[in-house]
Amino acid sequence: DTGVSQNPRHKITKRGQNVTFRCDPISEHNRLYWYRQTLGQGPEFLTYFQNEAQLEKSRLLSDRFSAERPKGSFSTLEIQRTEQGDSAMYLCASSQLQGRHYGYTFGSGTRLTVV
Amino acid sequence: DAKTTQPPSMDCAEGRAANLPCNHSTISGNEYVYWYRQIHSQGPQYIIHGLKNNETNEMASLIITEDRKSSTLILPHATLRDTAVYYCIYQTGANNLFFGTGTRLTVIP
Numbered sequence: 001d002t003g004v005s006q007n008p009r010h011k012i013t014k015r016g017q018n019v020t021f022r023c024d025p026i027s028e029h030n031r032l033y034w035y036r037q038t039l040g041q042g043p044e045f046l047t048y049f050q051n052e053a054q055l056e057k058s059r060l061l062s063d064r065f066s067a068e069r070p071k072g073s074f075s076t077l078e079i080q081r082t083e084q085g086d087s088a089m090y091l092c093a094s095s096q097l098q099g100r101h102y103g104y105t106f107g108s109g110t111r112l113t114v115v
Numbered sequence: 116d117a118k119t120t121q122p123p124s125m126d127c128a129e130g131r132a133a134n135l136p137c138n139h140s141t142i143s144g145n146e147y148v149y150w151y152r153q154i155h156s157q158g159p160q161y162i163i164h165g166l167k168n169n170e171t172n173e174m175a176s177l178i179i180t181e182d183r184k185s186s187t188l189i190l191p192h193a194t195l196r197d198t199a200v201y202y203c204i205y206q207t208g209a210n211n212l213f214f215g216t217g218t219r220l221t222v223i224p
Contacts, residue, residue, distance in 0.1 A: 004158075033211060035214075040216070041216060042200075042202055042214030042215050042216050042217055043159065043212075043214045044214070045211045045212070045213065048211055056211070091158050091159070093158075093159075102206070103161065104149075104161065104212060105161065106151075106158030106159045106160070107158050108156075108157055108158045109156075109157075109158050111156075
């Protein structure tokens, strides 16, 4: 297992276009998270899944954002009608229970630039 | 959101110990403290975690005060590759990690 994989690494899109990112978690991890990180800030939580169920969504996740995790395996994050403010690094993480805490592993992220 | 306070930046000479402090005065008794670091253009990397006792692994040591309101991450012999942003985090019952802005550590040759 090579860890959490995210594709693409970089995406440049024109304002108004739709984009979709993919995350492949560590295979035995049942939890999957999406975070967004803007320049100079720490990652901000967007949403998380336990298996295929989306259990929590941040207020940052506007109606233009949708995430799925079919069959509890990989996940996709789609942004519709992109805006320049959507430019950020989108990070995926997966975790599993280790004793009494969850160990998180992050991917390398997808950097989105909206022009 | 789970609030931690860290200095925005620190320098450390190569080969010396780097001691990164963190205040987490609102932490509750069953919440773990986690440390992650992020090297430019990469995802956060797990370093260490702890609950009450001091912890050590191959990367670092974590010293947690008896009242659990603060902790210190120690990199015993800092190298240039340790230059990164270091985040001190604790997980609330919301089941996700809340990152602050971290400490930017610069290791100086």
